[in-house]
Amino acid sequence: MSKPSVGFVGLGAMGFGMATHLVSEGYSVTGFDIFPASVQRFHAAGGIPALSLRDAVVLFAEEGIVQYLPQNATLLLCSTVAASYAQSVASELHARGRSDIHFIDCPVSGGAKRAADGTLSIMAGGADQALQSGRDLLQTLSAKDKLYLVPGGAGAGSNMKMVHQVLAAIHILGASEVMGFAAHLGLGARDTAEKIISSDAWTWMHENRFPRMVEEDWNPGASALTIILKDAGIITSSARQHNFPTPLCSTAEQIYLSALLHGYGPKDDSAMVRQYYASPIADVAPAHEDHNQDQTQSLRLVLDLMLGINLVAAAEAISLARYLKVDMDQFYRLVSDAAGASKVFITAGLDMIKGRIGQNAPAGEQTLDEAIQRLESAVQKARDMHVPLHLGNGALSVLLMAKKAGYATEGRTSVIKSYGY
Numbered sequence: 001m002s003k004p005s006v007g008f009v010g011l012g013a014m015g016f017g018m019a020t021h022l023v024s025e026g027y028s029v030t031g032f033d034i035f036p037a038s039v040q041r042f043h044a045a046g047g048i049p050a051l052s053l054r055d056a057v058v059l060f061a062e063e064g065i066v067q068y069l070p071q072n073a074t075l076l077l078c079s080t081v082a083a084s085y086a087q088s089v090a091s092e093l094h095a096r097g098r099s100d101i102h103f104i105d106c107p108v109s110g111g112a113k114r115a116a117d118g119t120l121s122i123m124a125g126g127a128d129q130a131l132q133s134g135r136d137l138l139q140t141l142s143a144k145d146k147l148y149l150v151p152g153g154a155g156a157g158s159n160m161k162m163v164h165q166v167l168a169a170i171h172i173l174g175a176s177e178v179m180g181f182a183a184h185l186g187l188g189a190r191d192t193a194e195k196i197i198s199s200d201a202w203t204w205m206h207e208n209r210f211p212r213m214v215e216e217d218w219n220p221g222a223s224a225l226t227i228i229l230k231d232a233g234i235i236t237s238s239a240r241q242h243n244f245p246t247p248l249c250s251t252a253e254q255i256y257l258s259a260l261l262h263g264y265g266p267k268d269d270s271a272m273v274r275q276y277y278a279s280p281i282a283d284v285a286p287a288h289e290d291h292n293q294d295q296t297q298s299l300r301l302v303l304d305l306m307l308g309i310n311l312v313a314a315a316e317a318i319s320l321a322r323y324l325k326v327d328m329d330q331f332y333r334l335v336s337d338a339a340g341a342s343k344v345f346i347t348a349g350l351d352m353i354k355g356r357i358g359q360n361a362p363a364g365e366q367t368l369d370e371a372i373q374r375l376e377s378a379v380q381k382a383r384d385m386h387v388p389l390h391l392g393n394g395a396l397s398v399l400l401m402a403k404k405a406g407y408a409t410e411g412r413t414s415v416i417k418s419y420g421y
Helices: 013-024 036-044 083-095 111-117 128-141 156-184 189-197 204-215 225-241 247-261 269-275 289-323 328-336 343-353 368-384 390-407 412-419
Strands: 006-009 029-032 074-077 102-105 120-126 142-149
Touching: 006 013, 013 029, 013 036, 013 111, 013 128, 029 036, 074 083, 074 128, 083 102, 083 156, 083 225, 102 128, 102 156, 120 128, 120 156, 128 142, 156 189, 156 204, 156 225, 156 247, 156 269, 156 289, 156 328, 156 368, 156 390, 189 204, 189 289, 204 269, 225 247, 225 269, 247 269, 247 289, 247 390, 289 328, 289 343, 289 368, 289 390, 289 412, 328 343, 343 412, 368 390, 368 412, 390 412
Parallel strands: 006 029, 074 102, 120 142
Antiparallel strands: 102 120
């Protein structure tokens, strides 16, 4: 069976990789971008250049482009958008008499390299017939076992991506916050990072961002600040529409906005460490051996800070996912093997998802009050040093709300009750 022709709009870092991968897999791909240089580059890579959007046959411009889509065409929306927007596209197709078009809401994740390699994670939502129609092409773009067919129709894929990005948005800033705090405590950056990576405080984002953070490899950004800022905006706007609290993600968004005002937009998001420490963290010299006890205590504060942030981040993402009726087993599998992963999510997050909280919490689990005491020590130390801990203070507030509600002696996973679990 011959492969279908593909029209591809948007040849940026992700789009170019996806489109050229399809070319390498034998698809006839016509590509368009608002920047002519991107179209020329795509042509040089073997693609067919589109001179206008009509040539790429997409969506609802004044020229009525949608009418040029062939009968029973499959339309993939791979951008990260709000679920409400994806649903509006499906509604608009119906209103224009094009219900024959198989529309799939399928945001992607994984970065430019994985886009070019065809190893993305893809979260696809749509009608069963639409998913069947687009499955082969989606599988070509995704890694084995990384194509998630999300139940719930159009918008479900975007919701799945959005709740994953709750963790991503918090963990990206969290990586900078803990490393900035460590620098103020006089801890060597590389030694501290190794300790974090090998501990229960591990996050995928910290391990991924730290090399660029310590080397200050920020220009141009491998993952520009504006990307995660856009995603955080989708999360907080959608949460407000649902009257749902996202205190940590909202805090992260505000810090990203502040950095944007200071020219950090095109820089790598690991540059956010400069919001916490004014000099290169690589210049912080490890302490001499006679200060080992102080260093051990300082490292404990850093780990407790990150553990507290990660715990509340997991509760925030899981509670929003549950509220949006996301398939929780699928959500857990996705996050555990993706950029939003953390040791805390994999362990305590699973307990939250399975309802192992309160009286059902595992025996021997750290209590909520113990988690508060550890995070409180880190926050107070930072305050004494005049060091900002935006996420740390936000996480502590959520934990204290749970304590005030009477859950202090329950397991730490009871923090999810602060979100109306």
